[in-house]
Amino acid sequence: MTVDEGLYRTMRLIRRFEERAIELVHAGEIVGGIHPYIGQEAIAAGVCAALRDDDVITSTHRGHGHVLAKGADPVRMLAELTGRSTGLNQGRGGSMHAADFGKGIYGANGIVGAGGAIATGAAWAAVREGSDRVAVSFFGDGAVNQGVLLETFNLAALWRLPVLFVCENNGYATTLTVAQSVAGSITARAEAFGIPAVSVDGADAAAVLEAAREAVERGRAGGGPSFIEATAYRFDAHHTWEHKARVRYRSDEEVAAGRSRDPLDVHGSRLDDGTRAGIDAEVETLMAEAVAFALDSPRPDPAGALDHLYATGLRGRNGIGLLDTAVR
Amino acid sequence: MARLSYLKALQRALADEMARDADVCVLGEDIGVGVNNVTTGLLAKHGPGRVIDTPLSEQAFTSFATGAALAGLRPVIEFQIPSLLFLVFEQIANQAHKFSLMTGGQAKVPVTYFVPGSGSRSGWAGQHSDHPYGLFAHVGVKTVVPATPEDAYGLFLTAIRDDDPVVLFAPAGSLGVRGDVDMDALGPVPLGVGRVHREGTDVTVVAVGHLVQAALAVAEQLADQISVEVFDPRTLYPFDWAGLAASVNKTGRLVVVDDSNRMCGIAGEILATAAEEMRLTVPPKRVTRPDGAVLPFASELDLAVQPQQDQLLTAVQEVYKASR
Numbered sequence: 001m002t003v004d005e006g007l008y009r010t011m012r013l014i015r016r017f018e019e020r021a022i023e024l025v026h027a028g029e030i031v032g033g034i035h036p037y038i039g040q041e042a043i044a045a046g047v048c049a050a051l052r053d054d055d056v057i058t059s060t061h062r063g064h065g066h067v068l069a070k071g072a073d074p075v076r077m078l079a080e081l082t083g084r085s086t087g088l089n090q091g092r093g094g095s096m097h098a099a100d101f102g103k104g105i106y107g108a109n110g111i112v113g114a115g116g117a118i119a120t121g122a123a124w125a126a127v128r129e130g131s132d133r134v135a136v137s138f139f140g141d142g143a144v145n146q147g148v149l150l151e152t153f154n155l156a157a158l159w160r161l162p163v164l165f166v167c168e169n170n171g172y173a174t175t176l177t178v179a180q181s182v183a184g185s186i187t188a189r190a191e192a193f194g195i196p197a198v199s200v201d202g203a204d205a206a207a208v209l210e211a212a213r214e215a216v217e218r219g220r221a222g223g224g225p226s227f228i229e230a231t232a233y234r235f236d237a238h239h240t241w242e243h244k245a246r247v248r249y250r251s252d253e254e255v256a257a258g259r260s261r262d263p264l265d266v267h268g269s270r271l272d273d274g275t276r277a278g279i280d281a282e283v284e285t286l287m288a289e290a291v292a293f294a295l296d297s298p299r300p301d302p303a304g305a306l307d308h309l310y311a312t313g314l315r316g317r318n319g320i321g322l323l324d325t326a327v328r
Numbered sequence: 329m330a331r332l333s334y335l336k337a338l339q340r341a342l343a344d345e346m347a348r349d350a351d352v353c354v355l356g357e358d359i360g361v362g363v364n365n366v367t368t369g370l371l372a373k374h375g376p377g378r379v380i381d382t383p384l385s386e387q388a389f390t391s392f393a394t395g396a397a398l399a400g401l402r403p404v405i406e407f408q409i410p411s412l413l414f415l416v417f418e419q420i421a422n423q424a425h426k427f428s429l430m431t432g433g434q435a436k437v438p439v440t441y442f443v444p445g446s447g448s449r450s451g452w453a454g455q456h457s458d459h460p461y462g463l464f465a466h467v468g469v470k471t472v473v474p475a476t477p478e479d480a481y482g483l484f485l486t487a488i489r490d491d492d493p494v495v496l497f498a499p500a501g502s503l504g505v506r507g508d509v510d511m512d513a514l515g516p517v518p519l520g521v522g523r524v525h526r527e528g529t530d531v532t533v534v535a536v537g538h539l540v541q542a543a544l545a546v547a548e549q550l551a552d553q554i555s556v557e558v559f560d561p562r563t564l565y566p567f568d569w570a571g572l573a574a575s576v577n578k579t580g581r582l583v584v585v586d587d588s589n590r591m592c593g594i595a596g597e598i599l600a601t602a603a604e605e606m607r608l609t610v611p612p613k614r615v616t617r618p619d620g621a622v623l624p625f626a627s628e629l630d631l632a633v634q635p636q637q638d639q640l641l642t643a644v645q646e647v648y649k650a651s652r
Binding site for chain 1: 382383388392396399418422428432434492566
């Protein structure tokens with residue numbers, strides 16, 4: 001598979017994963033809903049195409065795209081979303097915490113901006129061990145107003161750590177626009193700390209990949225952190241909860257205009273029709289398998305609800321008294 | 329036997345563990361020069377790759393340590409004052425603590441957070457004098473409050489070696505405690521195992537941290553009237569319930585002395601568990617800071633808010649009399 005075909009396949013996989021996941025939310029098979037990544041696929045695909053298996057990423061509440069692009073098995077990922085014991089996290093994490101440490105995926109994260117410092121610490125550990133691994137922290141435009149992330153920019157720049165900060169600017173922190181929330185500019189946040197920052201078209205996977213490659217090479221060569229702002233439009237809701245709640249914060253015209261530039265078409269048009277159709281068909285088969293696996297997989301045994309609470313296996317008391325030790 | 333101070337024991341534990349395990353590194357503010365006298369000499373010995381003087385960015389460097397731990401290191405973070413733990417509660421309680429479960433056991437976060445000088449230091453007033461160990465016990469983060477030099481050494485060692493996040497509070501009131509210690513016998517002390525400092529048959533006094541010394545003094549004062557057993561939990565989470573039950577089921581009477589706020593404090597948890605599951609013959613008592621206390625500056629006011637030895641003595645006498 002060529003690089004261009006790989007980029008397209010990753011995006012197609014994310015798109016169909018999200019569409020099938022939304023169906024499963026509406027069917028009641030995924031409880032709690034999801035934050036769909038549709039419209040932003042080129043960012044995860046482009047950045048992760050510049051990475052190796054042993055590189056680290058931290059992700060966000062809107063994390064499915066990053067987790068899939070970094071190489072997690074979509075079948076076990078969907079099983080995680082449906083809360084099955086065959087899931088990536090054995091059903092303990094779900095949509096907002098999906099992780100696959102074997103692939104360097106330190107997890108989606110439910111707190112905006114929380115992954116930046118974690119990725120930076122992992123980058124420091126890589127340097128200490130003499131490795132040229134890099135770490136990438138994905139976050140949205142809302143995160144650039146989180147103090148901990150700004151503190152992290154300072155640490156990463158001060159200690160010249162191989163970390164790439166990727167700000168996915170989809171224009172909204174839930175319903176709050178960037179214009180309403182960001183003073184100055186997003187890239188200027190990074191530049192203030194001496195971190196090289198670029199703004200790229202986040203609907204164009206090839207453009208994202210090119211920027212990510214430059215940043216990753218800088219990191220591997222000891223050149224310190226980089227920052228990419230990738231602009232894109234979130235096609236769907238902030239969260240599937242909106243499908244029922246009918247919250248109004250974007251006009252129909254705006255949404256239609258945003259959706260008119262589909263990252264799958266932007267990059268898909270670079271492939272010949274036959275190749276594209278072949279990839280689409282392969283992804284379709286894979287997702288059918290994923291849905292079947294997710295729905296056929298066993299549900300976890302409630303007796304193990306607090307398994308893994310401690311790495312050491314410590315068990316605290318249950319909620320009804322000392323003597324009865326089963327968690328039911 | 330040799331005289332060892334509590335502070336020196338902390339210093340020695342960290343130095344020994346850094347010498348033993350190259351994955352142990354220490355981060356914190358002003359630790360290069362060692363303003364708290366725990367990290368003294370470590371920078372010169374191990375260099376800036378393992379001893380990292382951080383900018384004043386507690387939230388970032390706390391999760392930075394989480395990332396380093398996820399990648400295989402074993403960071404130790406020094407916090408100069410206990411209130412900084414409020415600032416990083418998200419990073420510890422909601423991030424580091426939750427990785428193991430949320431990832432289905434894929435990840436571990438072996439980070440030790442320690443505060444050399446928790447609780448009141450005379451004159452440090454409202455924002456430097458808290459004792460928030462109950463918060464960490466409540467959310468299930470392993471929480472350690474050593475009371476003696478040998479326990480400070482042994483529990484610090486164990487905390488660093490533990491594969492989960494551990495918060496270690498070294499009360500300001502304990503730092504100067506000295507003891508005769510067999511240096512060759514110093515070693516790890518397991519989490520979740522309490523210690524009976526003085527055996528007794530009439531009243532069990534559970535004392536946390538520096539108040540162990542106060543409890544021992546009270547036991548001595550009352551020795552000819554009341555036989556007091558002094559139980560030091562050493563770790564608040566996990567708590568040694570079996571050890572406490574063994575004591576309370578013997579004495580039937582319980583007083584807890586705890587230098588933190590009364591509402592939802594660790595003393596309340598100890599009383600509740602004893603009431604539910606142990607053979608109390610009279611209602612128990614606790615001596616704590618008042619509800620919602622903020623330590624005022626002036627010495628008289630500061631002391632008025634902390635549990636005092638005479639209050640403990642009165643409580644022990646009352647609990648003892650209640651059964652006669």
